[in-house]
Amino acid sequence: MFFKKKEKDNLIPSKKQGCLKNLIIGIIILVILGVAGVFAVRNALGMYGVSFTRLKDYAEWLSEPVAEADLTNNAIRDSDAVSLKNKAIQAGFAIYNAEGNVNLNLTSYSLNDTLVLQDYELGALINESAKGEDNPVYKLLELSIVENTDGRFTITTVVKFNLSGVKGQLDKFADKIPDSIYITSIGQLSKVGSRFQTSDNEIFINKLSNDKNKELVDLITKIQDDGDDDIKSVKDINNYMVAEILTKINQKTEGANATLGNHTFSLIKG
8 A cells, every 4th residue: 555655755754663653643643634735645545434524524523633641541640750760779770771771671680689569660661661762752651560460460551652852843734633542542461471471452542532543543553554664453452552661671680580460560589
């Protein structure tokens, strides 16, 4: 599909956060095409049974104001990054560089003692790991890990995606694009071998009604499925936002085993 690849290259040139940036391509395309009036894409849009008028509806839906406080129950706070760092120092968890920033690109992480993080502190870790990027594309507003009665874990994330980098390249159309888009994702988190993974994921965009949300998610998923990106479905957000990072920490931390608990993530020193 020609317009998908073209928009991806033009709108998001940086590959620093490839997977997470690719994740919002489908959403951005819907917004951009809905306001720009690009008639050349009409035939391509027909492949998905979407009228140009309907795309304009999508743009209006995504531009509706959203109150962040209405999206979270236990928001990640700045103080959570402080408690994270204190716990990491006490446990000898070496994930900070010389500048005091979280660096998950190290070859390995040393750990002197067992480390237990609350889920919101884990969320702070994920946010801190993105601070080295220029204009980070996302911020995790909430991360919740709840143990179910069947022993499985439900993971809930609320992510704010920053569209300022896109708006800066749209000139006269920039005022039609929202500054941010919010995605809430709920799924099941589990550990298989040394890897963490999520399943049964559902996502909710902004504060859209169920009908509007389903229509948008279905279309975005079709666009993603036709591409060659690492993320085959927009519903994979929790895998790339959380599970991949947990896997990296588990596999790179020397002499430790990562486990889940009710609202906790632990590195058990063995």
